[in-house]
Amino acid sequence: MAVTKSAVPFLDLPAQQARIRDDLRRRLDAVLAHCQFILGPEVAELERELARFCGAKHCVSVSSGTDALQIAMMAENIGRGDAVFLPAFTYTATAEVPLVLGATPVFVDVDPRTFQIDPAHLRRRIAEVRAKGTLRPRAVIGVDLFGQPADWPALSAIALAEGLFTIDDLAQSFGASLHGRPLGTQADTTATSFFPSKPLGAYGDGGALFTESDERAALYRSLRTHGEGTTRYEVLRTGMNGRLDSIQAAVLLSKLTVFPDELIAREKIATYYDQRLGNTLTVPARVPDSTAAWAIYSVLLPDDIDRAAVQDTLLADGVPTAIYYPRPLHRQPAYREHHDGAALPVSDHLADRILALPIHPDMDEAAACHVCDAVVAAVSRRK
Numbered sequence: 001m002a003v004t005k006s007a008v009p010f011l012d013l014p015a016q017q018a019r020i021r022d023d024l025r026r027r028l029d030a031v032l033a034h035c036q037f038i039l040g041p042e043v044a045e046l047e048r049e050l051a052r053f054c055g056a057k058h059c060v061s062v063s064s065g066t067d068a069l070q071i072a073m074m075a076e077n078i079g080r081g082d083a084v085f086l087p088a089f090t091y092t093a094t095a096e097v098p099l100v101l102g103a104t105p106v107f108v109d110v111d112p113r114t115f116q117i118d119p120a121h122l123r124r125r126i127a128e129v130r131a132k133g134t135l136r137p138r139a140v141i142g143v144d145l146f147g148q149p150a151d152w153p154a155l156s157a158i159a160l161a162e163g164l165f166t167i168d169d170l171a172q173s174f175g176a177s178l179h180g181r182p183l184g185t186q187a188d189t190t191a192t193s194f195f196p197s198k199p200l201g202a203y204g205d206g207g208a209l210f211t212e213s214d215e216r217a218a219l220y221r222s223l224r225t226h227g228e229g230t231t232r233y234e235v236l237r238t239g240m241n242g243r244l245d246s247i248q249a250a251v252l253l254s255k256l257t258v259f260p261d262e263l264i265a266r267e268k269i270a271t272y273y274d275q276r277l278g279n280t281l282t283v284p285a286r287v288p289d290s291t292a293a294w295a296i297y298s299v300l301l302p303d304d305i306d307r308a309a310v311q312d313t314l315l316a317d318g319v320p321t322a323i324y325y326p327r328p329l330h331r332q333p334a335y336r337e338h339h340d341g342a343a344l345p346v347s348d349h350l351a352d353r354i355l356a357l358p359i360h361p362d363m364d365e366a367a368a369c370h371v372c373d374a375v376v377a378a379v380s381r382r383k
């Protein structure tokens with residue numbers, strides 16, 4: 001399909017790179033000069049800066065968001081016989097990690113307006129697992145989906161009452177805040193990702209853990225380096241190779257200097273989309289008293305519209321789109337055998353109707369206007 005030359009990039013990493021080029025070069029050259037490629041000085045500096053950004057006591061950088069989740073769960077000895085509650089409408093990794101560790105994911109439905117995990121359904125799912133008696137409820141992973149915060153006050157209250165460990169999967173929402181506080185300290189532990197397309201992205205894989213606990217931070221540092229003790233060749237526990245490299249830390253330090261401005265720029269686009277598209281289709285409901293990082297801006301198409309046809313029309317108009325996620329996790333071939341069969345109607349519906357529009361900090365109002373004109377035209381044409 002021909003794409004016109006007015007094409008709006010879905011994400012514009014080259015434009016971002018041009019904005020930070022000199023600072024980035026200087027930091028990368030420093031790594032090339034000292035050659036401490038793994039856990040070099042940039043990694044320690046990044047951990048300090050990220051902890052400060054989130055207002056967290058400790059930040060432990062790791063090799064990816066998936067490894068951050070895995071280390072968080074290994075540290076709690078989550079494994080066989082344990083139930084880990086998580087939303088059915090999220091990225092694969094959230095369910096993959098409990099399964100890798102031998103635990104069982106218990107899928108929870110999401111809120112139809114904010115797309116975040118539904119606390120009322122979580123409560124019912126915990127009761128169901130307790131009634132059945134085959135699994136031990138151990139943890140809940142709240143995912144801050146698309147850039148907005150999950151309902152952490154509700155999730156934390158349920159977890160406290162039920163004796164569950166809380167993990168914040170912040171992979172898509174680093175930089176967002178709830179009740180005036182940056183995400184990173186809402187749960188017992190927080191795991192984030194620096195995959196290149198996340199709000200704060202490296203030039204490769206990367207991730208981080210945030211915790212208020214001195215013991216957990218020490219455990220995470222040990223687990224990311226094969227379970228090492230105080231000396232390098234003392235192995236205290238089974239760990240993994242989960243370290244961040246210095247080049248990624250240098251990239252992230254450079255991007256962190258412009259990150260607050262980028263959050264503002266993303267919010268401007270999201271607000272513009274809300275205003276221009278809110279009458280034509282369903283735009284994401286704002287989580288009250290929060291700010292968002294807008295990794296992804298997804299709308300819901302009306303039920304009577306062919307989504308694939310809308311995507312084709314938009315692409316021909318220079319507007320690329322994406323679908324996060326075309327299949328909820330309980331319907332994935334690899335995971336459905338682990339699903340207890342509970343109905344998850346909201347996740348099913350979102351997977352059928354959701355559509356992500358371009359959003360990034362280098363988008364100007366003309367581009368956002370073009371996206372909205374194209375979306376309104378494509379949807380009206382097919383009504």
Ligand SMILES: *Cc1c(COP(=O)(O)O)cnc(C)c1O
Pocket residue numbers: 064065066067090091093094143169171172192193194195205206207
């Ligand atoms: C991206 C993502 C992850 C995994 O992060 P990686 O760095 O790609 O391993 C986990 N959870 C969610 C919700 C994500 O979007």
